[in-house]
Amino acid sequence: MKTWFKTLTAGCAIAALTPAAVFSVHAAEPATAAATPTTDADPALWVVKDDDTTIYLFGTVHVLKPGLGWFDEAVKTAFDKSDELMLEMVMPEDQAAMAKEMMPLAMDQSGKTLSSRLDAEQLKAYQAALASLGIAPAQFDLFEPWFAAMTLSVLPVTKLGYDPEQGVEKLLTSSAKKAGKPIAGFETLNQQLGYFDTLPESQQISFLNSVVSDLDKLGPQLDKMVVQWAKGDPEGLAVTMNESLAKTPELAKVLLWDRNARWADQLKARMDQPGTVFVAVGAGHLAGEKSVQDYLKANGLIAKRVKY
Numbered sequence: 481m482k483t484w485f486k487t488l489t490a491g492c493a494i495a496a497l498t499p500a501a502v503f504s505v506h507a508a509e510p511a512t513a514a515a516t517p518t519t520d521a522d523p524a525l526w527v528v529k530d531d532d533t534t535i536y537l538f539g540t541v542h543v544l545k546p547g548l549g550w551f552d553e554a555v556k557t558a559f560d561k562s563d564e565l566m567l568e569m570v571m572p573e574d575q576a577a578m579a580k581e582m583m584p585l586a587m588d589q590s591g592k593t594l595s596s597r598l599d600a601e602q603l604k605a606y607q608a609a610l611a612s613l614g615i616a617p618a619q620f621d622l623f624e625p626w627f628a629a630m631t632l633s634v635l636p637v638t639k640l641g642y643d644p645e646q647g648v649e650k651l652l653t654s655s656a657k658k659a660g661k662p663i664a665g666f667e668t669l670n671q672q673l674g675y676f677d678t679l680p681e682s683q684q685i686s687f688l689n690s691v692v693s694d695l696d697k698l699g700p701q702l703d704k705m706v707v708q709w710a711k712g713d714p715e716g717l718a719v720t721m722n723e724s725l726a727k728t729p730e731l732a733k734v735l736l737w738d739r740n741a742r743w744a745d746q747l748k749a750r751m752d753q754p755g756t757v758f759v760a761v762g763a764g765h766l767a768g769e770k771s772v773q774d775y776l777k778a779n780g781l782i783a784k785r786v787k788y
Contacts, residue, residue: 492568492735492762493540493542493567493568493571493649493761493762494569494630494669494672494676519547519549519710520549521548521549521550521710521711522550522554522711522712522788523538523539523550523555523712524538524709524712524763524766525537525538525554525785526538526766526773526783526784526785526786527784527786528747528751528776528782528783528784532755533751533753533754533755533757534561534562534755534756535751535756535757535759536562536757536758536759536786537759537766537783538555538558538648538758538759538760538766539709539714539717539760539762539766539767540649540652540762540763541647542644542647542648542649543634543637543702544643544647544648544706545642545643546646548646548706550648551651551652551655554786554787558758559652559655559758560659561756562757562758563662563755563756563757564662564663564755564757564758565653565656565661565662565664565757565758566664566665566666566757566758566760567649567652567664567665567759567760568665568666568667568761568762569665569666569667569669570653572669578669581669581673582669582673585624585674585677586623586673586677587623587624588623594621594622594623594624594625597625597681598685598688598689602689602692605693606688606689606692609691609692609695610632613632624684625687625688626677626679627676628688629684629687629688629690629691630676632688632692632695636696636699637698637702640699642702649760652760666742666743666746667739675734679734683730683731701720704720705717705721705763708720709763714768715767717764717768718768718769719768721764721767736764737770740765740770740771740772740775741770741775743761743765743772743775744772744776744778744781745775747759747781748776748780748781751781
């Protein structure tokens, strides 16, 4: 069920926070970013407007490799025109504060170890996955399965050169601060953590098992998604994202569709205020059926693709 990984990477900004950063797990150092982008990228951009309000919709990937030039042309022009930046959530800068908020949710409060939740076959695969990443077997035993799964989702791709610090939100946030643009979020860190923390134990175990079984496929899967994103191919990205969503509708509902509907309602309300807003959310939210654009259309708002 690679859907878990796809949804996390292109649908939840929390992926860019790297749980490993607040836990004693260390990934390989990412490659140093090139001084000048070496590969041009033209991700999809949409606009919704009325007489006095303009809202740009930009899909992000939360972790990227250095050397991809996406913040130029139409995207940069739209950003520069905007009065404010709207993200899934405002990215926390204080690692200690982030850990303080994350750890109570990530820690298992029942006293039940993670290892004891897995059957013999699952445990063997899980321990082998940890060993392949140089992680001690008991490293996550006091944590809930979703936290172990999320961390294990990020570590392999960082070893392949993907860097949360190169993620789209990071650059947009720093650029907005330099330009003095206000930054707001649809959600809080606690809300995004809650989507995982409130998943039933069976789904958390499924999340963990899917990450473990597909550990060697996560890099190629992310490579494919980034290529589609960089080409401005939301249709292709939707196919990639949705390959297995039919098998996990409960995941799609919690992490994508319900959130898309809420965000569309917020954007509908925002249209009542004049100004220009640059909205940047995971690319998965702007692709396929029940996308943010679909819910906006249901609210009488048409998102048009911006041409490069």
